[in-house]
Amino acid sequence: xxxxxxxxxxxxxxxxxxxxxVGKHPQSxxxxxxxxxxxxxxxxMKLLDTGDSTRGDSLVxxxxxxxxxxxxxxxxxxxLNSVRVLELDPAADAVAPLGEYLQQFAPDIVLxxxxxxxxxxxxxxxxxxxxxxxxxxVPRVADIISVEAGVAEVLQALPRGQRxxxxxxxxxxxxxxxxxxxxxxxxxxxxxxxxxxxxxxDSSTDQLRESWSEAPAKKRPKRLKVIxxxxxxxxxxxxxxxxxxxxxxxxxxESAAEQAQAIxxxxxxxxxxx
Amino acid sequence: MIFEWxxxxxxxxxxxxxxxxxxxxxxxxxxxxxxxxxxxxxxMAMPGRYLHDLHDIVERDKYMSKTHAATGGGFVLSAVxxxxxxxxxxxSQILAWALMxxxxxxxxxxxxxxxxxxNPPSRISKGPWMRLPKSLLAFAGAFFVLTLPAAGVLPxxxxxxxxxLVLTGLIIxxxxxxxxxxxxxGPMKHAFAGALHLAFHRRQDRFGAGxxxxxxxxxxxxxxxxxxxxxxxxxxxxxxxxLLGFDACVQCGKCEAVCxxxxxxxxxxxxxxxxxxxxxxxxxxxxxxxGSAYPGKDVGNxxxxxxxxxxxxxxxxxxxxxxxxxxACVEECPMMIEHVDAxxxxxxxxxxxxxxxxxxxxxxxxxIIATDNPNGYAPASRTNWxxxxxxxxxxxVKEAQVLFWVSDGAFDMRSQRILRAFVKLxxxxxxxxxxxxxxxxxxxxxxxxxxxxxxxxxxxxRNLAVLSQYKFSKIVTTDPHAYHCLRNEYNDxxxxxxxxxxxxxxxxxxNELVQQGSLKLNNFTGGKVxxxxxxxxxxxxxxxxxxxxxxxxxxxxxxxxxxxxFRSRCCGGGGGAPITDIPGERRIADMRMEDVNTTGAELVxxxxxxxxAMLEGxxxxxxxxxxxxxxxxxxxxxxxx
Ligand code: SF4
Ligand code: SF4
Numbered sequence: 001x002x003x004x005x006x007x008x009x010x011x012x013x014x015x016x017x018x019x020x021x022v023g024k025h026p027q028s029x030x031x032x033x034x035x036x037x038x039x040x041x042x043x044x045m046k047l048l049d050t051g052d053s054t055r056g057d058s059l060v061x062x063x064x065x066x067x068x069x070x071x072x073x074x075x076x077x078x079x080l081n082s083v084r085v086l087e088l089d090p091a092a093d094a095v096a097p098l099g100e101y102l103q104q105f106a107p108d109i110v111l112x113x114x115x116x117x118x119x120x121x122x123x124x125x126x127x128x129x130x131x132x133x134x135x136x137x138v139p140r141v142a143d144i145i146s147v148e149a150g151v152a153e154v155l156q157a158l159p160r161g162q163r164x165x166x167x168x169x170x171x172x173x174x175x176x177x178x179x180x181x182x183x184x185x186x187x188x189x190x191x192x193x194x195x196x197x198x199x200x201x202d203s204s205t206d207q208l209r210e211s212w213s214e215a216p217a218k219k220r221p222k223r224l225k226v227i228x229x230x231x232x233x234x235x236x237x238x239x240x241x242x243x244x245x246x247x248x249x250x251x252x253x254e255s256a257a258e259q260a261q262a263i264x265x266x267x268x269x270x271x272x273x274x
Numbered sequence: 275m276i277f278e279w280x281x282x283x284x285x286x287x288x289x290x291x292x293x294x295x296x297x298x299x300x301x302x303x304x305x306x307x308x309x310x311x312x313x314x315x316x317x318m319a320m321p322g323r324y325l326h327d328l329h330d331i332v333e334r335d336k337y338m339s340k341t342h343a344a345t346g347g348g349f350v351l352s353a354v355x356x357x358x359x360x361x362x363x364x365x366s367q368i369l370a371w372a373l374m375x376x377x378x379x380x381x382x383x384x385x386x387x388x389x390x391x392x393n394p395p396s397r398i399s400k401g402p403w404m405r406l407p408k409s410l411l412a413f414a415g416a417f418f419v420l421t422l423p424a425a426g427v428l429p430x431x432x433x434x435x436x437x438x439l440v441l442t443g444l445i446i447x448x449x450x451x452x453x454x455x456x457x458x459x460g461p462m463k464h465a466f467a468g469a470l471h472l473a474f475h476r477r478q479d480r481f482g483a484g485x486x487x488x489x490x491x492x493x494x495x496x497x498x499x500x501x502x503x504x505x506x507x508x509x510x511x512x513x514x515x516x517l518l519g520f521d522a523c524v525q526c527g528k529c530e531a532v533c534x535x536x537x538x539x540x541x542x543x544x545x546x547x548x549x550x551x552x553x554x555x556x557x558x559x560x561x562x563x564x565g566s567a568y569p570g571k572d573v574g575n576x577x578x579x580x581x582x583x584x585x586x587x588x589x590x591x592x593x594x595x596x597x598x599x600x601x602a603c604v605e606e607c608p609m610m611i612e613h614v615d616a617x618x619x620x621x622x623x624x625x626x627x628x629x630x631x632x633x634x635x636x637x638x639x640x641x642i643i644a645t646d647n648p649n650g651y652a653p654a655s656r657t658n659w660x661x662x663x664x665x666x667x668x669x670x671v672k673e674a675q676v677l678f679w680v681s682d683g684a685f686d687m688r689s690q691r692i693l694r695a696f697v698k699l700x701x702x703x704x705x706x707x708x709x710x711x712x713x714x715x716x717x718x719x720x721x722x723x724x725x726x727x728x729x730x731x732x733x734x735x736r737n738l739a740v741l742s743q744y745k746f747s748k749i750v751t752t753d754p755h756a757y758h759c760l761r762n763e764y765n766d767x768x769x770x771x772x773x774x775x776x777x778x779x780x781x782x783x784x785n786e787l788v789q790q791g792s793l794k795l796n797n798f799t800g801g802k803v804x805x806x807x808x809x810x811x812x813x814x815x816x817x818x819x820x821x822x823x824x825x826x827x828x829x830x831x832x833x834x835x836x837x838x839x840f841r842s843r844c845c846g847g848g849g850g851a852p853i854t855d856i857p858g859e860r861r862i863a864d865m866r867m868e869d870v871n872t873t874g875a876e877l878v879x880x881x882x883x884x885x886x887a888m889l890e891g892x893x894x895x896x897x898x899x900x901x902x903x904x905x906x907x908x909x910x911x912x913x914x915x
Contacts, residue, residue: 027653185635187625192497192498
């Protein structure tokens with residue numbers, strides 16, 4: 001284990017921002033709190049709940065769009081006093097104003113969903129924000145175990161219930177996986193009472209997007225896996241084992257330069273770099 | 275007598291203290307929220323309500339009703355005469371004799387109270403209540419002797435110092451219990467609070483053969499007020515007359531004896547719940563409670579006050595979530611206390627303010643909000659069950675004699691068998707009917723019982739908006755919960771969609787068809803049959819006869835369970851109980867199946883898909899479970915053409 005680096009003193013207050021979007025129920029198409037985003041809020045609330053009242057940690061739940069959007073109330077009902085809204089045309093590009101806001105506000109951790117439940121749903125927002133802010137991004141986070149001395153211990157969700165533990169220096173962006181803890185119940189009273197803390201911001205319309213038409217997503221057909229197992233045990237293994245990527249190699253003992261060269265070669269080969 | 279002045283002085287003291295106590299008690303009630311009640315009309319109606327409505331319930335226990343009439347009647351009469359004879363000193367032998375007669379009546383009554391308390395059943399509270407018969411005897415006995423001189427039986431001034439002292443002691447004891455204790459929180463409080471509770475009852479329409487079982491809607495505008503609270507958080511959030519109602523409890527435990535959750539060992543005892551509400555409204559602890567505890571919980575740890583959050587110290591939320599809203603307690607309560615309303619009021623706070631609906635509650639409510647059905651199925655798949663049924667849609671026909679309210683049973687494969695059976699019967703009888711198809715939404719029953727009145731109100735208003743577009747003279751449903759909502763709870767939303775519409779349960783409707791001869795039935799030969807009354811059909815809506823008549827029309831002689839009709843035991847499926855799923859020692863459905871088994875029936879007929887699901891969930895071997903529609907459809911005589 002490496003010694004802990006002390007970037008910030010342990011007692012520094014942690015500022016968390018959870019980004020929320022307007023969700024869409026998969027069966028009814030009705031507006032709701034988005035599943036992953038509400039898990040991001042849940043995680044933020046959980047981190048604040050240290051039981052230590054002398055700490056001044058804070059959580060800002062942030063949305064860019066229409067403050068009158070009823071879908072936002074679902075988040076407020078989790079017990080938020082207010083939701084901060086950067087008011088802009090919902091069709092406008094949210095990344096630029098969000099980036100500027102975050103740059104100014106300078107939080108330690110930004111939590112988002114992996115992707116939105118409507119609109120482009122490209123999952124690009126966390127990456128674009130990370131690029132803009134120059135921060136690391138940890139995708140598909142299941143939990144944040146601790147934030148200590150400027151370093152967060154993060155559990156990343158891997159397929160089939162596996163977890164990878166990472167240590168990340170603050171500040172960073174994490175996209176929250178569906179494996180993270182369920183969001184707490186949203187209650188009608190607090191949902192109706194919460195304040196929308198509005199800030200009007202400049203935004204530019206997303207020209208490209210205007211020309212698109214939206215249609216419900218269809219599940220891509222899955223390639224049938226032909227299983228040649230003969231016994232029940234083999235079938236079980238085939239159904240549960242993690243599929244091993246083919247090709248590739250594991251480089252553990254090589255020097256950093258060799259490892260970097262291998263990555264570079266692969267990227268060239270795949271046409272990512274030209 | 276030696277101290278001429280002593281007894282009038284004591285009587286005055288007791289009466290003054292009683293009045294002071296009364297003012298204090300009234301102020302405790304007045305700390306509750308206001309409620310629209312006509313005070314004068316209530317007071318005028320009170321004696322009638324006592325003699326009819328309350329007495330009808332007490333009358334179910336003949337011993338107690340006679341005992342109470344003698345003791346209570348004797349006491350009220352004696353109290354008036356004591357004031358005339360001993361306080362105002364009216365010198366009349368007739369009055370004195372009348373007083374002695376009423377005291378004798380009270381004394382005899384008290385002896386019977388005493389006798390019942392010699393070996394009391396576990397449901398009744400002990401503690402101060404064990405003292406009450408003795409206090410009654412002391413009061414009646416002492417005043418009897420004291421009245422002898424006034425009646426001319428004994429010469430004035432009989433008895434020495436000793437007798438006077440003994441009598442004085444007994445009088446202080448008797449009046450302490452009966453006058454002072456009445457308003458200062460003793461067992462006799464029930465007379466004072468009970469009388470006023472009858473006058474100012476929260477459900478005025480319960481009286482005079484009325485039936486009021488629908489919950490009252492929450493004022494949702496409170497959700498937009500800073501500091502507003504939805505539902506009941508603190509005792510003072512109850513309406514004042516609800517607080518008064520809690521105070522009327524006599525701790526007879528009739529509610530405890532019938533409560534299915536209590537019997538299942540879940541942490542609920544309706545009697546203790548009401549007593550905890552009393553602790554809450556008056557402030558203090560439950561240390562003096564002398565009845566059965568909530569199963570699995572000790573007495574003595576509950577603390578509360580008028581302005582303290584009930585679920586933080588006074589009640590465990592699990593107690594509230596154990597209730598199946600079966601209303602068995604309400605039906606039995608001689609003081610006509612409304613347990614279920616209080617429970618749902620407190621659930622409303624937990625769900626709508628705290629977001630603490632336990633177990634599957636939050637998920638089910640989320641589903642209902644997002645898809646208008648509790649399992650989160652696509653709203654557009656609501657009519658899939660009837661793909662082969664060729665049902666006329668209201669959207670197309672606009673008008674039909676009967677609107678068939680399908681309910682969420684549409685999504686459940688077992689319930690679909692009931693729906694199909696009912697459709698087949700309607701077709702056989704050539705009923706002109708139509709369904710709403712995908713325009714129908716969940717009726718809101720589950721949301722409401724789980725405390726989410728906002729969602730209930732949203733569903734109700736949207737359902738009413740759909741209904742108001744079409745013309746029909748009857749709504750029929752196979753689901754007693756939907757039936758109850760449509761019939762009793764949709765009236766509060768200012769819609770005329772159901773004006774002049776008859777809302778019927780399918781058993782009532784089918785019974786009409788059979789009685790008219792529109793359905794021909796063969797005799798049933800499948801063995802012994804018993805019938806399980808669904809709570810929401812029976813106790814909530816008073817329909818006990820139609821299902822039985824239907825069964826009889828197939829030649830079935832019903833092997834009744836001991837607990838049937840208004841005493842039916844719940845299946846455990848109501849009030850969202852299977853969703854909140856509070857652990858107990860037994861399952862309510864298992865206990866109900868034991869009731870069925872003791873009749874030796876091979877088939878239990880039900881009239882509710884929820885009951886069907888609960889009873890069929892009991893492990894085999896057990897009797898078969900069928901909805902009456904399913905039994906009928908099998909006996910349908912084929913028309914020969
Ligand atoms: S609530 Fe009613 S039934 Fe229950 S103990 Fe009190 S008076 Fe008796
Ligand atoms: S309604 Fe039924 S379950 Fe609830 S307290 Fe009363 S008897 Fe018990």
